Amino acid sequence: MPTTGRTMTASIGNRHFVLRRLHSLLGLLPVGAFLIFHLWENSQSRFGAEHYNREVVEALQGLNYLVPIELLVIALPLLLHAVIGLAITREMRAEPIRYRYARNWAYWLQRLSGVVILLFLLLHVGMTRIQGLWTPAIRDDLYGYMQTLLSNPGFFALYLVGLLASVFHLANGLSTMAIVWGLTTSAAAQRRFAWACAGFGVLLAALGVHGMLGFLS
Amino acid sequence: MRETPSTIELRIRRQDGPDTPPYWETFVLPHAPDHNVVSVLMALREHPLTHDGRRVDPVCWDHNCMEEVCGSCAMLINGVPRPACSALIDQLEQPIVLEPLPKFPVVRDLLVDRSAIDAGLRKVHAWIEIDGAWDTHEPPPRIAPQQWAADYLYSRCMSCGCCMAACPQFGAGADFVGPAPLAQVRLMNAHPTGRHDKTERLHAIMAEGGLSDCGNAQNCVRVCPKAIPLTTAIGELGRQTTIQALKDLFGSS
Ligand code: HEM
Ligand code: SF4
Ligand code: SF4
Ligand code: FES
Numbered sequence: 001m002p003t004t005g006r007t008m009t010a011s012i013g014n015r016h017f018v019l020r021r022l023h024s025l026l027g028l029l030p031v032g033a034f035l036i037f038h039l040w041e042n043s044q045s046r047f048g049a050e051h052y053n054r055e056v057v058e059a060l061q062g063l064n065y066l067v068p069i070e071l072l073v074i075a076l077p078l079l080l081h082a083v084i085g086l087a088i089t090r091e092m093r094a095e096p097i098r099y100r101y102a103r104n105w106a107y108w109l110q111r112l113s114g115v116v117i118l119l120f121l122l123l124h125v126g127m128t129r130i131q132g133l134w135t136p137a138i139r140d141d142l143y144g145y146m147q148t149l150l151s152n153p154g155f156f157a158l159y160l161v162g163l164l165a166s167v168f169h170l171a172n173g174l175s176t177m178a179i180v181w182g183l184t185t186s187a188a189a190q191r192r193f194a195w196a197c198a199g200f201g202v203l204l205a206a207l208g209v210h211g212m213l214g215f216l217s
Numbered sequence: 218m219r220e221t222p223s224t225i226e227l228r229i230r231r232q233d234g235p236d237t238p239p240y241w242e243t244f245v246l247p248h249a250p251d252h253n254v255v256s257v258l259m260a261l262r263e264h265p266l267t268h269d270g271r272r273v274d275p276v277c278w279d280h281n282c283m284e285e286v287c288g289s290c291a292m293l294i295n296g297v298p299r300p301a302c303s304a305l306i307d308q309l310e311q312p313i314v315l316e317p318l319p320k321f322p323v324v325r326d327l328l329v330d331r332s333a334i335d336a337g338l339r340k341v342h343a344w345i346e347i348d349g350a351w352d353t354h355e356p357p358p359r360i361a362p363q364q365w366a367a368d369y370l371y372s373r374c375m376s377c378g379c380c381m382a383a384c385p386q387f388g389a390g391a392d393f394v395g396p397a398p399l400a401q402v403r404l405m406n407a408h409p410t411g412r413h414d415k416t417e418r419l420h421a422i423m424a425e426g427g428l429s430d431c432g433n434a435q436n437c438v439r440v441c442p443k444a445i446p447l448t449t450a451i452g453e454l455g456r457q458t459t460i461q462a463l464k465d466l467f468g469s470s
Contacts, residue, residue, distance in 0.1 A: 010424035011465045020429035021462070091393075092432070094385045098296055099436045107385060107434035176433040179448070182456020186449055187438075 023084040024180050026077045032170045034074050039163075039207050045214030049143040052214075057142045070129075078121075085114045106172050113165040120162030146215045156212070163208045171201030223248050225257055226268075226312035229276055231326045239323075243268045243312070254301035254315065255280045255290055258327075278327035285442060288377030291318050292327050298379040300442050318378055320388045334376045337398035341421045345411040358409030371404035371450065373443045380437035380447055392426030396437035396447045399428060403450035406457065419454075419461040428454050 010017060044056045063069065094108040127149070132138040138145050149155050175197040178184040184193045225246045232239040244261055245268045252260075258278055265275040280290040283302045290301040293316035295309060306313070321329035338344075360368070374397055381387045381395040402418045405411035422428045431451055438447045464470075 010427070011420050012462050014424055016425045017423040017427070017429055017458075017462070088432070091391055091430070092385055093388055093391075094434070099383060099434075099439070101436060101439050103433070103435040104385070104439075107432050110432075179433050179452045180429075180455050182452060182454070182459050185452035185456060187446065190448065190452060 019084055023081055024177050026081040027173045030073050031078050031081055035166055035170055039211060042211035043207050045211050052143045053141055082118050110172050113169040116165040117169060150212060150215050159212060164205060167201050167205045171197045222311060225306055228312045228314045230316040232323050234325060235322060252306040254294060254304040257306060277325040286375055288375030291377040291379050298382040298440055300377055319382045331378045334378055334397055337394035340394055341398045341402050342414060342418045343398055343401035343405055345405055345408055346414060368404055368407050370446055371400050374400060374445055379440045379442060383436035383440045385434050386430050386432050393430035394426050399454060400445055400447050400450040403453055419458055423458055428458055
C-alpha cells in the first residue's frame, strides 16, 4: 500500500491502546462490580450488630482462598486502574471555568474523584483490613468499630465524601466507557445512557448512605 | 435590544515574536454597523493607535474567506475559541477581548502556527488513495443519500482548530492528535474508495496519541463553529477500533 507522510500504526500489539482499554475495563470489572457488592454488603448493617458481624463479616472472612481473591480480584486490579488513572490525570489540562459545560465538569470531576478515592482508600483499607490483621478486636466486632468511627462527625463526613466520590466516579465512568468501547455513538444515545448512569448512581449512593446510617442505628 | 455603543473597545493580547513575552493593548475605534472582528481589525490596521494615542505596529492576524469556510481567522474572542469573521461586533460583550488561539504556538500577535492540525491529519491517513492512472472498469462509486447526508457533516471541517483549542487532552507536550483529525478518519472510513484503507486508519488511531487519549470532555463539539458531530465520530471510532481489535486478536472475517 503506497503511503505518503508519516502514518502511525498500531493495534493490539500497542501497549498504549491495550493499557487504556484495560484501564477502562478494570474500572467496571472487577473494581466497579466490587464497589457495588461492597455497598450492598455494608447495607446489611441495618440488621444489627449480631447479623452484621456473624452473617456478613464472619461468612466472608471464612471464605476459602480469601487472600488470593482479595489480592487478585480486588487489590491488584484497583492498583493497576489507579496507577494508569494517575498517569492519565497528569495529561489533563482541564479548564472548568472557561468551559462550563456539564460534560467538561464531569471530565474534571472524574479525575479529581479518582485522586480523592485513592487517598480515601489508603485510609479506609488501612484502618479496617490492614489494622485488623494485628487487632483481632476490629475483626471480631467490625460493627462496633465502625459505629465508634462513624459517630465521629469528622469521620462520617470523610466517609461520605469517599462514598460519593466512588459512586460518582463509577456512574460517570460507565457513561464514558460506553463511548470508549463504541456502545453509544449518537449524541442522543450518549445522552440517554448518561441519564441511565445518573439514575444508577443515585440508587447506589442511596444504598451506600443507607449502609452508613445503619451503623448508627 | 441592547443600546448600540458609539465606540468599539478592543483589548488585544499581543506578542512581538514566538519567543517574546506577551503584553496587552487597548484600542478604541468608532462604531460602525455590521462590523465583525476581522473587519474591525482591518479598520485598526489603517490607524494603529492605542486608546492613549500611541502609534504602534499594526496587529497581526490571519484571515482569508470572510465567510467562515477557510478557518484561518480562529482566535479566542471573549474567552471562547471561534472564527473572527463570523463574530459580529454587535453581538459581543464590550470590551472585546482578543487572544491568540490557545494550544498553538504564537507566530505574532493573533497569528498562530496551526500546522499541528496538518501533522495530525497526516498521522491518521486522512486522505483517500485514488486508484491509478488506469481504467478500473468500475462504475463511479455510489453513496446512499442517507449516508451522504451523514458524511457531509464531517466534510465541512475547515481545520480552524477551535475544537483542538478547547480540548483538555490536546496541547503542547501531549501526543493527542485531537478531535478534528479523528473526525476525518470517520469521514474517510465511510467513503466508498476511502474504506479500502480503513484498517490502516484504525491502526493509526490505535497508536500513541490516537483515539484512546480522548477523555470525553466533549468541549470540542460544543465550540465547533461548523457544528460537526465530533463526539459522534469519537463514539463510532470507538466501535470501529473495538471491532478492529477483535479482528486483530481472533482473525478477520
Ligand atoms: C472505587 C474505585 C474505582 C472505580 C469503581 C473506578 C471505575 C472507573 C470506571 C468505570 C471508569 C471509566 C473508564 C472509561 O471511561 O473508559 C474509570 C475511569 C477513570 N478512573 Fe477510575 N475507578 C476507581 C478508582 C480510581 C482511582 C483510585 C483512580 C486514580 C487515582 C482512578 C482514575 C480514573 C481516571 C483518570 C479515569 C478516566 C479515564 C479516561 O477518561 O480515559 N480511578 N474509573
Ligand atoms: S472540527 Fe470544527 S472546530 Fe474542529 S477544526 Fe474542524 S471546523 Fe474547526
Ligand atoms: S471529547 Fe475528546 S476530543 Fe473532544 S474535547 Fe473532549 S477529550 Fe478532546
Ligand atoms: S476568514 Fe475564513 S473562516 Fe474567517
